[in-house]
Amino acid sequence: MITDNSYPRRNPTALLSSVSSDSHTWNLVYLELVLAEAGYDVHNLGPCVPDELLIENGRRYRPDLIVISSVNGHGASDGTRLIQRIRADAALAGTPVVIGGKLGTDGTAGAVERERLLLSAGFAAVFEDATDLSPFLAFAAGVHRAVSTATGRIPDEHTERYATVRR
Amino acid sequence: MSTPNDMPPFGGDFGAFVRRAHAQGRLVVQPRMGFGDPALMREGLAAVARLPAATAGTITLDSYTRVGDYRAIEAALANGERLNGYPIVSLHPDVTLGVTLGLAGPDFQIQVRHGSPDPLDIVRAMSRVGLYATEGGPLSYCLPYGRLPVRRAVDNWRRCCEELAALRRPGAEPHLETFGGCLLGQLCPPSLLVAVSVLEALFFRRHGLRSVSLSYAQQTNHQQDLQALAALRTLARRHLSDVDWHVVLYTYMGLFPATRSGAMRLAEQSVRLAAQGGVERLIVKTAAEAHRIPTIADNTQALRAAADWFDEAGRFADGPGPMGGGDHSDGDDGDDGSDNEVLHEACALIEAVLELSDDVGRALVEAMRGGLLDVPYCLHPDNAGNSRSFIDARGRLAWSRAGAMPVRPQPDHDSPMSSAQLLAALSYVADRSAAASPYSTASRREG
């Protein structure tokens, strides 16, 4: 794990997390692998992450991208509260934050309205019940490109990367 | 609404109810239903009670209550947001009495299902309204449900057992079901599920419970599941002879088929498993599982179908079910267990854990610390994380890496997993349910 920010990083960093009330983890295990395969170093915070813990880790790792996943049906409520706090934090105010999963309790009913509210609260993108990950992958690739160009980092895209499930 | 002061709220005997139904040749079917709105919750319980089947009622609690975030419930209720379950702690006892009054009784028992490593508030709230049956366990309500240290979950669950047990009085027998037979819902080899279920039941007994049920969740292979159920019964007879116990099966708890027909086939397969495995109670899933919180109608349809399939299964007792029986290569899965691989592994795990301490709770903490129990793909900080599982060529769950557990892995199958491979493993059951032919045509066997 990268804890020292002065060390030249090779890959952009993603902070992956659930919201405070959601204990599902298969989504996180899966997305950790997806992000690693997309060339990110991933910090997976796991389930039931209190807002403060997420912000603390954000300050510590200064990620290039924050990915929030929730499937328990409270994602829209928890996400709205969380993003307001992230946006209010000086260190993280500019970091792109996306959210996805199953964000309400009634399937995709109300998804359009939820997306509007979540975007206006400060998320950069919303991927509700995204079985097709390509829009998300395109977004992640865009952030990756922008970061690599800005810092002159050479992403190790040629090394085959497999993330491991962290403790 | 309120009961007169001299009349304590109903307590009931969940275990005795299930035993009676079983003696009559009936399978108790139960939903996993829960709504934030008390009126809807009552309507749902009433609909389940009315069904022409042996049913138990369920009040499933919401995620905020599970993590003890009562402020979020207030906010959600104030904003008119829908909760994913019933907030029993936040509502006044009179409101919950209004939900259960006239429904809860000797012939309709209600169980509270949650998922909290710190369940004292919940146990107190339910017992105030005469609900004495719930589920959980110090490992199974900790590892998949958050980040609280196992040590603390063990302490919390000890106190919860003691408080529940103290409610016992004539006509009221507290009941506790293990969730150990489910853990993360998928990709955990059955031996570990069986072992944790038995260990949690031992923990419950040690802390005063006299009526328990042992859970097991349907996995990837029918034949292996039958072995697991036989193993669970053998071990319960061995370790729990002095308490009332029964076995409860859960319809598949992992990634569910997205189509109605696939969901129905998988549910039917689980009823078949319940019938052949001699299970007393079944927790059913609905066709909405892959998509949203099921409605009352979703639930009653699923319960009705399960009860009908069970009647049918009685007439076709040996049939393999709509998804086939898997392999029959190791023949006898009977109770003597001579070639029951699940039983051998579960025994080894249980013995290794019980050797660590005379106190089951302490033994569980030590076992997690030493990786003697190590749940594959579990992100909990107290899980060693050195085990891995895979689905073998016969469709059985097996170990590719065992860490410190006393089970034999097949290291040939231990390779790093890509996201696509993980998703394929998670989708194995859903894909097979979608592909299987309907039971009512191709695979029905005359019995």
Ligand code: B12
């Ligand atoms: C396994 C499971 C569990 C296990 C979880 C174990 C664990 N530690 O993970 C257990 C049994 C413990 C469990 C518990 C609960 N569960 Co659950 N669970 C499931 C189940 C069956 C499968 C989930 C799964 O493993 N999926 C595999 C992963 C890879 O897929 P995924 O999570 O859907 O994610 C995909 C997409 O959504 C997308 N995605 C997800 N997040 C993100 C984020 C971004 C940015 C992007 C781009 C994409 C994306 O990518 C993934 C790949 O396609 C689902 C139903 C189903 N899908 O079949 C219910 C389900 C998610 N659970 C549900 C609920 C409500 C709960 C509980 C609250 C209990 C309850 N009331 O029923 C508790 C959770 C308590 C809490 N504090 O949150 C509901 C949610 C309802 C809703 N949203 O409307 C579901 C849908 C079941 C249902 N129909 O009621 N659950």
